[in-house]
Amino acid sequence: MVLDSKVRSIRDRLSQDWPAAIYNGMYFSPERELVEHAIKFSQRQVEGKVNLVTYKGPMRAEWTFWT
Numbered sequence: 001m002v003l004d005s006k007v008r009s010i011r012d013r014l015s016q017d018w019p020a021a022i023y024n025g026m027y028f029s030p031e032r033e034l035v036e037h038a039i040k041f042s043q044r045q046v047e048g049k050v051n052l053v054t055y056k057g058p059m060r061a062e063w064t065f066w067t
Contacts, residue, residue, distance in 0.1 A: 011042040
């Protein structure tokens with residue numbers, strides 16, 4: 001894995017705060033920007049692509065590609 005356990009746990013917590021901010025109408029708030037920048041920073045070593053397919057609600061990964 002590319003993240004150590006401490007960074008991964010912080011990222012997981014922030015990943016829950018981001019959708020909560022969006023849901024609560026805080027898209028343009030400084031809090032949402034802070035959380036988004038922190039998540040992007042934690043993902044700076046991650047590369048690859050995932051194609052997601054949705055059909056009537058559920059989402060599944062159709063293919064993945066790592067460089």
